[in-house]
Amino acid sequence: MALLPFKKLTLIAHSEDAEKVLTLLSRTGSAEVISTSEIEGCARGDAASRAEKADVRSAELSFCFDFWRAEKVKLNKIVKKQTEENPITKYQKKKIPLLEKIRARKPDVSFDTFDHILEENEDIAAVEKRLHEIGDEETELKGESTRNAALREQLKFYETVDVPFSDIKSSRRVECVLGLVPTDTWAVADLSDCPDLAFETFGNRQRMTTAFFAYPTAEREFYADKLASLGFNRTTFDFPMTAKDKIAALTARDEEIFRRGVELAEEAVAYEDEVRGRMEILSDYYRVEREKCDAIDRTFRTESTFVLTAWVPAHMAEDTEKVFADSGVAYVSMYEDPKEDDKYPTLAKNNPVVTPYESITNMYSAPSPREIDPNPFVAFFYFILFGLMVSDAAYGLILAIGGFGLYALKRPRKGEGHLLLIIGMGGVSTFIWGVMFGGYFGESFFSPVLFNPMNEPLKMLILSVALGVFQIMFGMGIAFVQKCKNGKPFHAIFGEGSWFLLFIGLGLFVASGMVSGMAALKLPGLIVLAVGGAGVLIGGAMGKKGVKGKVLGAFGNVYNVTGFMSDILSYCRLFGLGLATGVVGMVVNLIATILCGLIPVVGYVLFVAVLVVGHVFNIAINTLGAYVHNSRLQYVEFFSRFYTGGGHIFKPMGSNLKYIHLSNKGGNQS
């Protein structure tokens, strides 16, 4: 139930054992290597070229993974479009049963397999090479197809000319040309000065007219100029085919290209089953390799030794030491407690109920390693507030069964599936509050234990604000304890302490005026209020320099009252969200009932449909709302009272794995 202490490990070993040491450390998963402080006469470790090699290989592997994904997307699209009479590809999307999909998780790989993954993978190299070839061919085909499309577009102007282009030849006496002339100019062209010009047009397309001209070769210059002035553009096509045939040929070629593309995609995807598993291990191998390189860069070395520094959780120090002792490596190690200004990593250890909520805290910022672990408090308040926002017993039951049920089905590894547990526990909380308020699917089938927020909204509002006051006070209490622990009791007393007095005094004073029989409390209330106020003034003045600074600080501190007020009012969202669930549920029921009465028989179907869709929507939108608004209340209203954060989560070497899970299963540890 706390943030764990760390030890600083300094380790010296022979350079030739460096690889072995790094491998051992990445296996124990107990060390985050940090920069060794500078040692005179020694050089920093340098693994730049090794890191580069790893990066290149990683990039190569991700190329393959991306390539496969793209090819599968392509094939899936074709599969969706193709008909049974005209099948294009035999490719089939792998159908994974739902249960397996839910249970999907990173495969276990033994250390042994992991360390020997570099051996015997000529086939992977071959696949990579082939994938590149396929990619190149596809690019080429794609280019050809684009060019074909452009050419086809041009040829369409000549579709109506039923003579092959090569047949349009000029003779010694007559020159013949085919081309396009703008329709607008052609329509108003004055050809009165061209007695010897013969022409034929072949229709218009995109404001261009396809035209054939013939004129005497002897007067070529005159006619060429004339035609140019009309905007005539002679075609460059000269192949022995009509435009129509050429278009057909191009279309046929495009079809071929398409088929070839499908073939290539099928071939590429076919390799996946064979090598992907090992390539994923390889990919993670290079991730660890990269971590090792970073670790080397942080060491210092002499000619034959190196010095490595790392943070090791105190409880793992002994095991780590044992692994080294058993390994046969010659080494010297030293474990020190962190110094005052050392910033060591954060590793929280909590009971299984609190652990999932660590992810909520870490989303904001990981705790700084020396402060009080906020996770148990976050867990407590998150649990309470979640249910209040959804506040429907039936929804709660569904969420609890859904969250815990999926978790049970999935059986995630330790440290995963936290969100499911948060939702499941949120469901429990929702159920409890739902019973309190008597909300079941937006109806009140059972009378509420506390009150019905729809009938008595003021009570609901007071409850929300009261919870807010409680949580904020609680946060200040933590700050109070923390300040006392850090040896600043005066800060605690004049900070949080005087605010407490001020609020208690205010409460007594207000109560004396409003509740009969408590009038006697007026004076004590005022006294407590005054003492508290004075404390707040002193607290504001503390640590400020000069009279002016002290006065400004003192009154500035009083101004914080507005901050408290707005923070407390912020808890009204509990009221709003809680009520929204009930009302939307009610609306759904009402619409369903109205529809049911409106149309006979069909009405019943609609009734069920509206109920199911409506309530599923309501659960979804409100769970999402509860999740984010709850987080906000923790982050902004609660954390601002005591929490500093800014720590970084412990990331031991060897933990950066994307595809696999390393374990001792099926392999030995040597």
Add this chain to the structure above:
Amino acid sequence: MTLGTFLAILGAALAAGLAGIGSAIGVGMGGQAAAGVTSEDPDKFGSCLILQLLPGTQGIYGLLIAFIVFIKINVFSELAALTMEQGLGILAGCIPIAAVGLISAIHQGKVAVSGMALVAKRPEEQSKAIVMAVMVETYAILALLVSFLAVFFAL
């Protein structure tokens, strides 16, 4: 129907209508940005969807107030005959959620769009983008609170 009843229905219509328009605009902006991010990386669809949905709550709040007005004036069975003063009271009560719902949803949509840009570059910061967008909603919730109390206790 009396003028008072008409005014109450007008209030309900404004609450659901304006807050709904705001949400439609906000969710619409979010959808455009989400489509852009998803086209680059289909895996980010989930994160973008949550951000896109956030400005949608104002519409629900508007609906909630409209519905409470309907219950109050008994739309579903025998319509209550309200005096003009009563009707004006309900209309006034509807204004906070109508106005704040409209404007806050649009602004929340803008924050959600920026949040998607953040998610596109740094997917791990999704929760921060969500919290930023949720900040805007605070004021819609406060308006909901005022509208609710006003409508609930006006009659």
